[in-house]
Amino acid sequence: NAGVTQTPKFQVLKTGQSMTLQCAQDMNHNSMYWYRQDPGMGLRLIYYSASEGTTDKGEVPNGYNVSRLNKREFSLRLESAAPSQTSVYFCASSELRNTEAFFGQGTRLTVV
Amino acid sequence: QQQVKQSPQSLIVQKGGISIINCAYENTAFDYFPWYQQFPGKGPALLIAIRPDVSEKKEGRFTISFNKSAKQFSLHIMDSQPGDSATYFCAATDSWGKLQFGAGTQVVVTP
Numbered sequence: 122n123a124g125v126t127q128t129p130k131f132q133v134l135k136t137g138q139s140m141t142l143q144c145a146q147d148m149n150h151n152s153m154y155w156y157r158q159d160p161g162m163g164l165r166l167i168y169y170s171a172s173e174g175t176t177d178k179g180e181v182p183n184g185y186n187v188s189r190l191n192k193r194e195f196s197l198r199l200e201s202a203a204p205s206q207t208s209v210y211f212c213a214s215s216e217l218r219n220t221e222a223f224f225g226q227g228t229r230l231t232v233v
Numbered sequence: 234q235q236q237v238k239q240s241p242q243s244l245i246v247q248k249g250g251i252s253i254i255n256c257a258y259e260n261t262a263f264d265y266f267p268w269y270q271q272f273p274g275k276g277p278a279l280l281i282a283i284r285p286d287v288s289e290k291k292e293g294r295f296t297i298s299f300n301k302s303a304k305q306f307s308l309h310i311m312d313s314q315p316g317d318s319a320t321y322f323c324a325a326t327d328s329w330g331k332l333q334f335g336a337g338t339q340v341v342v343t344p
Contacts, residue, residue, distance in 0.1 A: 125276075152330055154332060156334075161242070161336060162235075162336060163235065163239070163322060163334045163335055163336035163337045164277070164322065164334040164337075165235070165334070166331060166332065166333055166334075169330060169331060169332070171329070171330040177329070177330075177331075179331060179333075180235070180333065211276055211277070213276075213332075215332070218265075218326055218328075218329075218330035218332075219264060219265035219284075219326045220265075221267070221279045221282070222267075222279065222332055224276030224277050224278070225276055226275065226276055227274075227275075227276055
């Protein structure tokens with residue numbers, strides 16, 4: 122059982138480049154989340170999706186867009202990467218909004 | 234601005250001692266309060282969680298204490314072991330489904 126799978130695991134981008142971080146879960150969960158983790162800041166919510174077809178902004182949505190492609194997949198897009206977006210990105214999913222969230226292994230993104 | 238405030242930022246405890254981590258919140262719409270444990274290079278994993286109609290929950294050596302009127306909750310790790318060395322995050326979910334985290338506490342258990 123794979124759980125939550127994120128791709129890629131590592132990525133280096135140049136300032137201004139775009140990329141999409143992929144996330145897929147095989148647990149038939151309704152809710153999915155994207156977080157970024159920076160030293161001393163904990164996990165900050167970028168976007169979340171309470172169910173298929175819905176998305177909403179979290180604490181730090183600027184510079185990002187998301188797509189809930191179907192119930193399994195929730196992608197995060199950086200249209201024009203900036204050095205401030207250097208971070209570790211985590212995708213998570215949960216069956217319902219107030220049940221256990223399962224996290225992927227993370228994507229370490231460096232923008233130079 | 235983080236809606237869940239966590240302290241301390243780090244703590245060192247001897248093997249067999251008690252680790253205590255505190256969190257506070259303002260948003261009364263929060264209705265689910267989990268704690269996550271994270272090891273280096275890994276994603277966070279659920280440790281224990283509580284709902285606001287309960288004042289305390291215990292699972293093994295881990296206990297959550299919840300004070301609804303003070304809008305505070307805490308994690309106690311009893312008989313701390315070197316394998317407990319990790320970063321711990323408190324979190325809260327509101328009625329719209331936002332799961333938000335505190336800044337984290339790095340716990341080091343010395344032999």
